Amino acid sequence: MAQVQLEGSGLTCVRGGREVFSGLNFAVGGGEALLVTGRNGAGKSSLLRMVAGLVRIAAGRMGLTGGDPERTIPEQAHYLGHQDALKPSLTVAENLEFWSRYLGGAGGAMPALAAVGLDSLAELPAAYLSAGQRRRLSVARLVAVRRPIWLLDEPTAALDRQAQERLSLLMREHLASGGLIVAATHGPVGLDNARELRLGAAA
Amino acid sequence: MAQVQLEGSGLTCVRGGREVFSGLNFAVGGGEALLVTGRNGAGKSSLLRMVAGLVRIAAGRMGLTGGDPERTIPEQAHYLGHQDALKPSLTVAENLEFWSRYLGGAGGAMPALAAVGLDSLAELPAAYLSAGQRRRLSVARLVAVRRPIWLLDEPTAALDRQAQERLSLLMREHLASGGLIVAATHGPVGLDNARELRLGAAA
């Protein structure tokens, strides 16, 4: 994988008819993590969804250099939002396998489940998971399919301390292998030399 | 309000046919906070929902002394779960006013909104709120209607630092006025002399 670089310049975000932020610039390279911080409603989640192609870019532009030129940015990104994209009636393994196959992953689901400590629950319906277990299952998606860009919205929410540590380990591995991370967060995520992008305003 | 005391003894919780915990004992008095901690899936949320009367008590008993003898425990408790009980098409103020009236609160909604810093968004549809703003709106419910027992499931999730501080202020005021708190959490909630109830096992 060539050294990737994600850049946004002059980005403006409009949601529900209101301008959330404007003229925002940022750049993250491979091996780097960018922590997006700011008050509630400052537009952290909106920025992530914008990179993921889920919120329209009202003005400005977003570019990726060094990635796969045939694929768009969202196609090379993992998005971990507030919703878990899990179907309660499928088992843990079935849920993960589906996403792994749909997103074009190679290996089976079990190694990824083991990586988040859910292997013992593989055959349980996802309906039976606790909040933190659901979150871990979402994280397993990031492991099962390799993609250079990780967009993480409050990734540590609901995770217990061990799981938080395991997540920061996964993030460090991802960075070490040349990936990049953009994470919205209100607290520390266990990365030492992450840069911070602070969004202003909003209650 | 007389000095309240919430006690559980020999509690067993069964969910989806599996035993989550058994023989659990705890007691919290007025002015005290109990932090329920433990791994993901240990049963923290289940315990809170049990106190709230939303999960069946498989064995053991739960009792309240010193409260209003005419009312059950759930009727004297606030439950702040992962879901926000908000209707997207109602405005922020309408949402809060409804709960305040339904739960038998006295004052209007505005002071409570101000207490969580949402007064400027009162006329906005709740659909437009960010994750943290939704959470704040739920917290406002606790302020709008006085109840002695607060059951908080990961109360700081999605809140920014200022909002977390404001929440711990509200919690301290609640304790000072003789209320009690049972909170499930993975991190600090900003209370100094809270006791901890650690649930064992689970991934």
Added chain:
Amino acid sequence: MPIVDLANPSRFLALTARLMPWLIGATVLAFAVGLVMVKGAPDDYQQGATVKIMFIHVPSAWLAMGIWALMAIATFGTLVWRHPLADVAAKAAAPIGAAFTALCLITGMLWGRPMWGTYWVWDARLTSVLVLFLMYLGVIALWRTVEDPSRAARAAAILTLVGALNLPIIKWSVDWWNTLHQPASVVRLAGPAIHPTILMPLLAMAVAFLLLMVTLHLAAMRNEILRRRVRTLMLMQAQAAPGSAS
């Protein structure tokens, strides 16, 4: 006047504000002329004075169909060029189209009572107007469900375009359906060839209805633009208000 200028909502408001009195005047005048001509038109030897319903019925039927076409064109502008006024035009047109369709249905039914002895028959033409009315109601329901205008606009645009594709098919299949099961009781609509003494007043009324529609549409568009401004102002105010928070 270059059309680009009109694309700007403020220009549009200013221009239409000046145009509006003239339009209203022209509409009133056209109706006055039309009604006088209608009064002069001879009664039908069979139908008597009821034939005069036609002067309302037929123009509203024409507009009922025309307005969907207008909406289809406007929504095309929404989807392709994201034209700021296109979705305003489409949204404002829907209730007006529904109203003219309803007028066509109601006058037709009132006319049907003396002519056929019943308010309604499942004749092909009647039925396709009814389906058109249902589709107007569907689009209006869709507009009403979403507060966010630009989102609603795009959804309504797709529905309108699919509807525009479908309307000819519906019309044609309803024709097929009715000619197949044609019950004897239905009187054919096509009367004797229209005589000039009827045609002229009819055309005059058609012009008056067209002017009425243009007036109503522009007024509704102005309303919609202003409503959106109020909404934006409210949102901005909600955001800017100095809360105890910041």
Added chain:
Amino acid sequence: MSALAALFVREVRLAVRVGGGGGIGALFFLIVVVLTPFAIGPDLALLARIGPAILWLGALLASLLTLDRLLTADLEDGSLDLILMSDTPLELAVAAKAFAHWITTGLPLVVITPLLGLLLNLDAGASAAVALTLFAGTPALTFIGAIGAALSVTLRRGGLLLAVLVLPLTVPVLIFGVAASNAAIVGPVPFGTPFTILCALTLASLVVGTFAAAAALRQGME
């Protein structure tokens, strides 16, 4: 009481805001009635003969299918938890919700019935008779439907499951509703007999529906 009033107001407000819950039900009713001749053919005599039946079937479907989200929406956003915890009796809360639903959905159906009667070639008297029976009978549909709504909360399924659970229970209401309409239109039974039974069914289902729905919700708690 004030709590119930607040709930009622919220429900009506939601129904009106969310694109007119009631409007949609009435529109669905209209469309179903309009579609029938396409399927059956434009035979006026036949349509008039089965007109009351079509209107009743349409109203039945429109009532039940809008009930789908009556309680599931509250389950999904956590409102139901708080309603269960509150000291307002669950029965009253369910009744307030069902009543709000009838006001916003059942009543509009009754109001547009005379109009639809025209399309089906019913004369004014017949339309009025059908509208009257619907006025008396739709509350029964809503309250019986509430049982299904509560069950589908318990089962965490919505949509058609509700209709499937509830439709069989509505058979008596349907039979006596249509019978009363036909009695008013063609006889020979006097209108009063089936209509009285219909009203009795409605009263019974107000009670049974409320209690059964509340019981189902309570049982549904884990």
Added chain:
Amino acid sequence: MSALAALFVREVRLAVRVGGGGGIGALFFLIVVVLTPFAIGPDLALLARIGPAILWLGALLASLLTLDRLLTADLEDGSLDLILMSDTPLELAVAAKAFAHWITTGLPLVVITPLLGLLLNLDAGASAAVALTLFAGTPALTFIGAIGAALSVTLRRGGLLLAVLVLPLTVPVLIFGVAASNAAIVGPVPFGTPFTILCALTLASLVVGTFAAAAALRQGME
């Protein structure tokens, strides 16, 4: 391709597990057909005369009303975000989902039609004709319905709104479906004419439905 196969398998699995999405549709169909005689009265000749119409109306409602959650469920749990982000073309994903829906809901309707024909006093040949027309026509209903499903995602509403938006568009399918059935049963038109048109309508709606639904989803993005 493997991604689409995975999606298809997931959809079928969900439909089967969630209390039989298809089963519910078929049950709803059954109940509507069974209720009709209650409303119309037990006139066998009349029932046979309008039998195909009832079957088609029932199938229409059963198809559309189960489509409600086709895309909304994915919106609510965030799956739709990931589907939009993936490199699988959205059109294909929509088509795969709609196809899975038809397999699990449309096909069961076709299968139980001969059974319901018995209840409506249709002879074997007539039942077979109706089943054949449903087999050819229900895909059109599903794919036209997909447009409504996509729109109701955009609007964050489901339920009857979908039916209200989509039902008028299905008029041609209904007309030619019933016409083909009747042609096979009583004539005088040869069966081939309306049936060919029905098939053409189905093919057209496969294309239009897929593209319009995908466009609606894309436009619905904020």
